[in-house]
Amino acid sequence: MIQPENITAEKIWKLLEQVADPEVPVVSVIDLGIIRDINIIDDQVEVIITPTYSGCPAMDMIKMNIRMILLQNAIQHIKITTALSPAWTTDWMSEQGKEKLKAFGIAPPTIKQQVCRTALFHDEEAIQCPKCNSYNTRLISQFGSTACKALYQCNDCCEPFDYFKCH
């Protein structure tokens, strides 16, 4: 419980570490880099979030879960603001978040310049298999089980896996 007079942005950031991505529950909204700012004016807490993809169905649930955790901690005046610009990028994902993804079996995004381009039938970049660590993998589809992922398969251990694609 946070006493209203003791609300600080730092405490809110800490609390939000408990809010998980509903689709990839090992990473928090902090790990994903979608919390852009926290403003406290008197006893009102404003959380500014940036959606990952325009149509990501997880965003509504994330907003609700943020509200829930703040309410559970006796914060009553909550405002959740969506900021579209600057657009979210996987560069904002924390190193810790990337490690958690890999441990969960999802290949984390590589640095942006490698894939975000319009060239067709591009040479597939080396995505590391989260299971056996081989770089000998191939793209199955640019679109995977959720908007944020592509589908890959490892040529060595044959594991099919999701790749959290760069954005």
Next chain:
Amino acid sequence: MKNLINYTLHLADNALILGHRNSEWTGHGPILEQDIAISNIALDLIGQARNFYQYAAQLINYSTHQPINTATEDTLAYLRNTNEFKNCLLVEQTNGDWAKTILRQFFFSAYQFYLYQQLQNSNDETLAAIAEKSLKEVTYHLRWSSEWVIRLGDGTEESHSKMIKAIDDLWMFTGEIFEAASYEKIAAGKGFRIDVSLIKNNWLQKVKDIFDEATLGVPQNSSMRSGGKEGKHTKLLGNIFNEMQFMQRTYPNCDW
């Protein structure tokens, strides 16, 4: 204000209707991976539509001084009639076979790609932000659909002939995209920094490049059909509404 609202609705309607058409493939795609791909593209487009509708609703409520928010993203999507929709005719065309769906997506994604490139520099901050966000998604759509046009055009005899049929069916709807509607002309003049003729040139070049690689020819001198942007639609839009708007009209305010 009225032109800004109409322009925003036009952007929203284009994205919603194509998103809805693509969603008809969900569960019916030719193979699982491509079923997932077209469904993901549908999701992106409907997400973009939501952002535009939310902005349009905000503008409508502000301009009509409503005490409560009468317009919402849902009323705009589910409770307007066909003659109020401002989408271009291309996006309401039926899915047909995979070739036709691919070609429709390619034509539209190439257009959206160049449009959003310009719109992200618009002096309207909200439209610019939505464009900046959406452009990243459209980049994937354009690459995916371009690759498929090449794969089918330069594929087997059968896939090639299906692409030619798709061009015959859809080319007549491409002219309208670049014919500025009244609200587009005024919106452009107000500093949205949208140069439709530049978008058209970029689009044509893209189509030529991809068609060349796909061993397909760009049609010359064919007559074009238009009207959608001004609310004059084919009966196909009504068919979409029979499904898309049915729940809200039959059970007003239903939620799930």
